[in-house]
Structures are given as C-alpha cells and as structure tokens.
Amino acid sequence: MKYPKLRELAEAVKAVVKGPYTSKFPAEPHVPHKNFRGQPVYDADTCIGCLACVEACPADALAYEDILEGDGAPKRVMIHYTDSCIFCGVCEDACVRETGEKGIVMTNEWNLAYFDRSQAFETSEKELQLCEVCGAVIGTKDHMIWLAERLGEMSFSNPTLYLSRLKKLGLADDNISTVLEDDGRSDRVKILCAECRRKTSVYTDE
Ligand code: SF4
Ligand code: SF4
Numbered sequence: 001m002k003y004p005k006l007r008e009l010a011e012a013v014k015a016v017v018k019g020p021y022t023s024k025f026p027a028e029p030h031v032p033h034k035n036f037r038g039q040p041v042y043d044a045d046t047c048i049g050c051l052a053c054v055e056a057c058p059a060d061a062l063a064y065e066d067i068l069e070g071d072g073a074p075k076r077v078m079i080h081y082t083d084s085c086i087f088c089g090v091c092e093d094a095c096v097r098e099t100g101e102k103g104i105v106m107t108n109e110w111n112l113a114y115f116d117r118s119q120a121f122e123t124s125e126k127e128l129q130l131c132e133v134c135g136a137v138i139g140t141k142d143h144m145i146w147l148a149e150r151l152g153e154m155s156f157s158n159p160t161l162y163l164s165r166l167k168k169l170g171l172a173d174d175n176i177s178t179v180l181e182d183d184g185r186s187d188r189v190k191i192l193c194a195e196c197r198r199k200t201s202v203y204t205d206e
Contacts, residue, residue, distance in 0.1 A: 030111075037087050038109040042078050042124035047103030048096070049076045049126035049140035056094035061085040066128060066137050074128040076140050080104075082112045083120035096146075129164065131193035133200075138193050141168075160191045 004012070015021065023030045032038065054062040061084040068074045087106070095102045114120045126140040138144070144164035148155040155161040192200065 032108045032110055036108040036110065037089060038107050039082055039085055039087060039112060040080065040091050040104045040106050042080060042104050044124045046097055046101045047078065047124060047126065048142040048146045049078060050096055050143045052094050052096050053091035053104050056090050058088065058090060059084050059086045062091060074130055076126045076128050078124045079121055081121045083117055129191060131196050132190040133192055133196040136193040159189050163191050
C-alpha cells in the first residue's frame with residue numbers, strides 16, 4: 001500500500017477545513033480571481049477608432065467596418081470576435097491612448113459561451129470624418145481631434161486637423177454632408193483626404 005505524501009495530506013486537511021477549490025458553477029455564479037485575464041472590451045468614450053489595436057491583434061479577433069450609407073452619420077464599427085480572441089492583452093498594450101484612458105481594456109469576463117457562433121462578437125461605434133470634397137473616409141472624428149490635441153500648435157499647418165479641432169470647440173460649422181465637386185484653391189481650407197489635399201495644393205483653377 002502506498003502512503004500519501006505529507007504535502008498531499010496537508011492539502012487534504014486544508015480542503016476539509018477551507019472547502020473545495022472548485023466553484024459550483026453553473027449551480028452558483030463563478031467569481032474569477034481578481035487577476036484572471038478574460039476578454040477585452042472597447043470603451044466607446046475613450047476609443048478614438050484609430051485601428052492600431054486591429055493591426056496588432058495576433059489572432060485576427062479585431063476588425064472594423066466603415067458604414068457610409070443608411071440612416072444617421074457615417075460611422076466606423078469596431079468589432080471584437082470573442083470566439084477568436086486568445087485574451088493575450090496585445091490590443092490593450094498597443095492602444096495609443098494613455099494608461100487609464102485605454103480604448104480597449106482587458107476584463108475578467110470569462111463566460112463567453114454562445115449557442116450560435118455567428119453571435120460571438122461585440123461592437124463599438126465611432127463617427128467618421130469624410131473628405132469635404134470627394135467624400136472619402138479620412139478617419140474618425142475623434143481620431144482627428146486627438147491628433148490635433150497631441151500636435152498642439154503644430155496642427156495649425158494642417159487645415160484638416162485644425163478645422164476638426166474648431167468644429168469640436170463649436171467655432172466652425174459641421175457641414176461634411178455637403179460634398180462638393182471642386183478641386184480648386186478655394187477648397188484648401190476644408191477637411192480633405194490626402195489625395196484632395198494634394199490636388200488643391202498642387203493644381204490651380206486656371
Ligand atoms: S486579447 Fe489578443 S487576441 Fe484578443 S483581441 Fe486583444 S490582441 Fe486580439
Ligand atoms: S484608441 Fe485604442 S482601442 Fe481604440 S482603435 Fe485606437 S488602438 Fe484600438
């Protein structure tokens with residue numbers, strides 16, 4: 001007969017006194033350890049929709065879709081596929097926002113079972129900034145404003161950035177739904193995509 005080692009004996013006694021190590025889920029809700037690393041979640045208030053996390057995700061668990069048609073303003077939908085995520089934390093690490101203001105944050109959420117796998121995703125939306133001349137997507141409005149604030153007075157050399165900041169401050173009209181077909185010099189002081197900025201800077205009306 002084999003006798004239990006002292007360590008196993010100590011564990012058995014401890015289990016009798018302290019109760020079992022396992023939880024009674026699903027009979028009772030399971031509370032994970034405070035350091036458990038579960039799924040990441042987008043914070044719609046702090047995320048600026050810059051896509052750095054999408055680029056960094058090693059499991060292709062993050063994606064986005066730009067929706068230009070339909071009701072309401074054009075928007076970017078950030079998508080997190082919970083069934084592909086490996087909970088590695090790279091997205092939070094790669095987020096361009098400062099610690100304490102991260103746009104995507106690791107949580108200890110672990111209960112991610114779905115009956116229908118096509119439902120295993122979560123989304124967050126950001127309003128898009130379109131080029132005022134050709135209507136192309138430049139980025140999200142929050143991304144433009146974040147860039148302008150980070151650059152400070154250096155952003156004054158870029159009309160797209162300082163106009164974004166002025167609109168945020170309510171000092172300029174928000175008329176991006178008016179898409180004009182005009183590549184002339186008169187369009188320079190507008191919110192423009194890189195291609196229209198090049199055209200209005202290089203070409204003249206004559
Ligand atoms: S935790 Fe890792 S796998 Fe999951 S979304 Fe973030 S980067 Fe991608
Ligand atoms: S702000 Fe952070 S979470 Fe939002 S898109 Fe950029 S990198 Fe991703």
